[in-house]
Amino acid sequence: MPISALPEQIADWLVHFPASGVLQFTDRGIEAVDKPECDGYVMLMGATLAPEHVAATLKQIRDMGMATCCFVPFAVGEVWTVVLGTSAHSSDLMQWLKVQDWSIDGAHVAELPRLQAGGLILMDMDSTAIQIECIDEIARLAGVGEQVAAVTAAAMHGKLDFAESLRNRVALLKDAPISILDQVAADIPLMPGLTDLVSTAKAAGWKVAIASGGFTHFAGVLQRNLGLDHIESNVLDIDGDHLTGKVNGRIVDAKVKAETLKVLQERYQVSDKQTVAIGDGANDLPMLKAAALGVAIHAKPVVREQAQVAIRHMNLEAVICLLQAGDLIAKA
Template sequence: MPLILQSLAPLSPADLDTARTLARASALVPRSDTVAVAEDCAPLTPALRDALDDFCGPRAIDWAVVPAGRKLSDFRLVAMDMDSTLITIECIDEIADFCGLKAEVSAITEAAMRGEITDFNESLRRRVALLKGLDAAVLDRVYAERLRLSPGAERMLQTVQALGLKTLLVSGGFVHFTDQLKPRLKLDFTRANTLEIVDGKLTGNVVGEIVNAEVKARTVQEVCAQIGATPDQAIVMGDGSNDLKMMAVAGLSVAFRAKPVVRAQASVAFNHVGLDGLLALFPH
């Protein structure tokens, strides 16, 4: 199985040689200053995983072992979480900042993403309830002033779209943001939660079915069926425990700057490179 190393900075020959030795590969061949590939590494045992983590982590190198023989164009769908994955912020935390409750809401968000709060529905309701009475115009301010795409997002999306892959943004966040990102990024499908707004104010309630871990996984499966693909042809990218179930049904799961519980269960972890690190994992 191929081993891929990638970094934001040039990879040094010494680091490549040490990684090659750890992985018992015959050669680590540079593809560019920042990407190198070994076509034959040792089986990915827990011991090898720990050794690569221990060596690569302090050097800001991301490593991945991927199935041999697959091309990026063999996949049919790229599904992404939104908050802290496709974008750099947690929208609900930034909304809460406008009513002076960012610290309180952020603490609940972090606990939920780490998996410490197992009832996502309850954690979302608790956070949204704190927003009651806030002017809905704040949502537009968060989008305009604070929402930023994660590094590499546009390059990754443009490349996979050019290869014919469909794209899905599925979020435990809010449709106010996914609806604006959909045309901006030419996304094919989106799903998220709806904040109830009455007379221009947030009521503190969520309307309809909450997009929790089960709904995320179901949405990935439904979109795969809709486009005539199998879940094994899906790539799923996420950062929090709410993403684990949809990542588990995918052919490839990518933990993006993720919580430890997510990194431990994902096929691949990007702790340093951008979302376009996906493009280095497979021939196109």
Template sequence: MDGVLTLVAAPGSGALDAPRVEAVRSALDRLGAEEDRPRWLAKGEACDLAFAGLAPEQAEGAARMALGDRPVDIVAQPMADRRKALLIADMDSTIVTSETLDDLAAHVGLRDAIAAITARAMNGEIDFAEALRERVGMLVGLTEGAFADTWAETRLTPGARTLVATMKASGARCLLVSGGFRYFTERVMDLCGFDAQVSNDVEIEDGRLTGRVMEPVRDRRTKLDTLMREAGRLGLPMSRTLAVGDGANDLPMLLAAGLGVAFRPRPAVAAEARAVVRHGDLSALLYAQGYARDEFRETP
């Protein structure tokens, strides 16, 4: 079999069962595909269907028709090089549940104004670097203590530590590459076990933000360049790379990676990404690589 279709339900939803999987198999049959027997990666949550005779896009379309509006994510891809040796991950709204810059803005009563700019930048409506400079300029005078307060409220997305720990246990290199701030990326890197981080920094004088971002701004080009550079340094074909993110500044790396996953993405990103996870947590990226639940690691 040269292709594999992975079905991942929202945890605890009960949306994926044997009858639903059989409905997907029947849909593939009607298009003339050959399939292996289903392989359950986690009972009631994730299942693999290996197939031949269809393009991944055809298999995904058939599965979507069969599943209707059930909260099940579908990833169709070639079987070859399925397990990845390099992970490049975005931070805000991906590895952590929130946008840390928006959370910082709450400390000066500007969350709504700054979040509106963030949303436009993440949907690709305005330039990311200019939007970052504008938002940081609005935070002039913010104290360093606001970073610690924001960090205390920041939460990892379910599955984040498991994703990194499991891939590292299999020998993968894992990098956090963010348009956010080093104060947060360094802490997330330590919590999750990432090998390195790349991010932005802000200028602070006398314990307060000056309103300036340290140049150069880390943006979509940085994310793509990091993916390409690391793959080259490790001698990896792009087919063995995985990228995950939610915003427009992630899209170039998502399209370049062997498996690029838009995680609970902005609409403009969902429209272009080849793989989208809307219902599962970050462990869906492990299922997409063929890891079964009993192979998951919780610590590096």
């Protein structure tokens, strides 16, 4: 059966596939083959993943002059993943997948960390692990929301120096009551998939940490609730029951985030091939580039363009799919 004749639901493909191994789509149908040497892998992921997505990607790979194979699809919850092996790793294919007008996500990498091998996940907090920018929420309650939000947006798009922009934003919070910190902390909306990602990773022996340009007051809540192994974040200066408008100690900027990845990797004795970084803003790029797998989640354009993997539609469950794809490839 050619790919064009496969059922519309990826779940229904499995009855037509061998139980395991590597496959090829040919004019004669689906054939099991020995695992070829692959220098790249494409992951197509999404609850609405359909044969036409796979067919279009296979055509693009072949038009680029690469041989390809297919691994048996698998699901994480309701999200299906199809992994295609390619005979080369292509930056052009990476960019092609990033700009497709699909309701699914696609990525092309040279290799993937393995979930069952353990490792280190280091993620940004604001707009990555959680759905808000905490400083914007504090500012809103303090009556300076519009001024602070505008600076936050510019910094996340890489238009301002992060450390300077943070000092300027925090200065606007001078004399705000510290009670507003607890108001924000009491109702932090987690990024969908965060809890599953942390529990799945820790069950497989991974260390999970946060490196945030945000504040310890909120990162500490996540650490306590999720059992995170480490947090690296900024400390707001307080005088009595009010903010002073200053930050204590060094500011966690792009350089510090990348350094934190290396420090934790050494501390936990994690292989270079088993590090994952996740972020959305320009100050996350050095951290993403330092990891074996850098994942941009709902990211700003400059980050989406430069990141190894850019997730536009899914949430943090995409990282579980990527790590399980690493296991699938290794076992095939």
